[in-house]
Amino acid sequence: MGKAEKGTPKDLANKMKAKGLQKLRWYCQMCQKQCRDENGFKCHTMSESHQRQLLLFADNPDKFLDSFSQEFLDGYVSLLKRRFGTKRVHANNVYQEYIQDRHHIHMNATQWETLTDFVKWLGREGHCVVDETEKGWYVAYIDRDPETIRRQEQLKRREKFEKDEEERMQDFINKQIELGRSKSGDGSQTQYTQLQRDEGETIALNLKLGASKPVKPNLEVRSNILKAPSTSKMKAQDKMRKHVKKRTALDDIIEEEMMAKKLKDEIAAKKQTEEKTQKEESPWLTENIVVKVITKDLGSKYYKQKGIVREVLDNYVGLVKLLECGTKLKLDQAHLETVVPSINRKVMVVEGQHRGKEAVLKSIQEETFSATLELQDGKTVHEIPYEHFSKLYTS
Numbered sequence: 118m119g120k121a122e123k124g125t126p127k128d129l130a131n132k133m134k135a136k137g138l139q140k141l142r143w144y145c146q147m148c149q150k151q152c153r154d155e156n157g158f159k160c161h162t163m164s165e166s167h168q169r170q171l172l173l174f175a176d177n178p179d180k181f182l183d184s185f186s187q188e189f190l191d192g193y194v195s196l197l198k199r200r201f202g203t204k205r206v207h208a209n210n211v212y213q214e215y216i217q218d219r220h221h222i223h224m225n226a227t228q229w230e231t232l233t234d235f236v237k238w239l240g241r242e243g244h245c246v247v248d249e250t251e252k253g254w255y256v257a258y259i260d261r262d263p264e265t266i267r268r269q270e271q272l273k274r275r276e277k278f279e280k281d282e283e284e285r286m287q288d289f290i291n292k293q294i295e296l297g298r299s300k301s302g303d304g305s306q307t308q309y310t311q312l313q314r315d316e317g318e319t320i321a322l323n324l325k326l327g328a329s330k331p332v333k334p335n336l337e338v339r340s341n342i343l344k345a346p347s348t349s350k351m352k353a354q355d356k357m358r359k360h361v362k363k364r365t366a367l368d369d370i371i372e373e374e375m376m377a378k379k380l381k382d383e384i385a386a387k388k389q390t391e392e393k394t395q396k397e398e399s400p401w402l403t404e405n406i407v408v409k410v411i412t413k414d415l416g417s418k419y420y421k422q423k424g425i426v427r428e429v430l431d432n433y434v435g436l437v438k439l440l441e442c443g444t445k446l447k448l449d450q451a452h453l454e455t456v457v458p459s460i461n462r463k464v465m466v467v468e469g470q471h472r473g474k475e476a477v478l479k480s481i482q483e484e485t486f487s488a489t490l491e492l493q494d495g496k497t498v499h500e501i502p503y504e505h506f507s508k509l510y511t512s
Contacts, residue, residue: 146185146226147174151219186227192218193235194244197258205257208236208247271483286384290377297373400432401467402450407508408437412452419446423456425510455507457481457488464490468505471498475509 121127143152145161147170152158161167174181197211212232215221229235236254240247246257403426410422424437430447437453438445458464458478466474476490479497487500 144223145170146223147171147181149220182226182228185222186229189222189224189227190244192221194239194258197245197256198260201258203258203260205246205255207252208232208254208256211256274484286381289384290381293380294373294377399468400450401455401472401504402426402429402433402435402453403465403467403473403507404429405510406465406467407440407456407458407510408453409456410437410439410446410448410452411454412448414452415446419444455504457503457506458508463509463511464506465509466490466501466506469501476506478506 121131143155143158144150145152145158145167148161148167150161152161193211193215196215197206200214201211209232224230224232224235227235229238233254236245236247236256239245239256243259245259248255406426407423408426410419410424413420419439422439422441424439424446426435427438427445428436430436433450434447435450435453436445437448455467460478460480462478464476464478466472466476471492474492476492476498478488479491480489482488482500485500487502488506490498490501490506492498
């Protein structure tokens, strides 16, 4: 039967069948040919071109086997890293996505016979973290990229530096409480135990009564009977004395907690006042500097976008032109932050003693979040915070 003519329904059907993914068992990896059915695969294995490929494979089988195995490994791991990252995922789900590519390397051409053997090999070689459950094998990619490791370490250092304010306040309060206890005494606490008495034990009271002296009647006559306290007033004082409770350890603890809470509120109010004063007294917006949008009120489209301050409309408001889309926004400086450029790039000092001067960034101290700048007059300034300078825009 001859080949169907171009444009006929039979030719279009053949193209549609050849375009889709066919059965894997009718694929020849050496010839990279996909057959549509068992008869076609049988005819291909008997062809002269296939026999030549088998002769090449017989000369050096390890070379072809290692090459196919490495390509399969690279493709599988690349898809796992790009599609799922370091998340834990079912190994068969990754494999099903991998074989969607028509020209992928088939597993029957590699050194692994089954997907389970391949997953176990990934775990032994340290490429992934593997574990077996009732639903099958799961894999999680191990990212050993130097840039990723450096970014994670930098994030840990920043989190350690930016310790939670509440936790630091709690540490300060605990230190103050311990200091107060150490000043008041040796710090030992009274232990209260339950009253215990053995069975049959009697309690004996040894009271020694001395000879009572006769009480002499008070025959003294007061000079002024009106100055003597009234009976009702004396009764009220006695009643107040009865209601006064003995101070307990619980009262001390409550009083310490109240003092700690009061101290915490005072410190928080003082810090809030200082931050508000700093914001009111330190405008830093300057023309022709590069800034970054840090507010989410404008939507995710403009969040983290960089722009140039084209004009300072007020001490705290500027007209910013975004670099990526060219949009112009009128933003307050509270919604912006400075941008730290790469080494040996020009910057503008926006705060401090050298405000308004151009400089060159010489080095960055990540531990203290500061940098070293060289001014135009040759003077070198150390330990300049990131917030006191920003990248200078040069067209």
